[in-house]
Amino acid sequence: MNLDFNKNLGNTDRIIRAATGVILMTLVFTKVLKGWQAILATIISILQFFDAIFSYCVLYDILGCSTSHHFVKEQ
Template sequence: MKKNMGSTDKIIRLIIAAVLVVLYFTGTLTGTLGIIALVVAAIFTLTSLVSFCPLYTLLGIKTCKVKTA
């Protein structure tokens, strides 16, 4: 897996994941929507930690800086 996420993208995903988790545990998001929010939060957190998004690969998107040697 090659890195395809930049630091700004990772920070935004972590913030969104944190907001979704807070909304779930405060009772704002409940039921099926709450479960979906937790799954999305988990996926955002995981992809942020590994700096790789499979969807970006399919779409040809790369938000990380290219190293020039």
């Protein structure tokens, strides 16, 4: 199985996503968010962390946009 993702997130975008993930998880762990809100925040936080770690966003890929300087759009 070959997972070949083109990086489509720049450094600023990655930092913002990582910070958003940290903030959401902090709200969950401090019990500011409870119930379905905590579940939703956890899911979003995990997705944000994966985006930041791998420099890849599925939505950006679908829309064909990028904040990375190394992005090459396939035709």
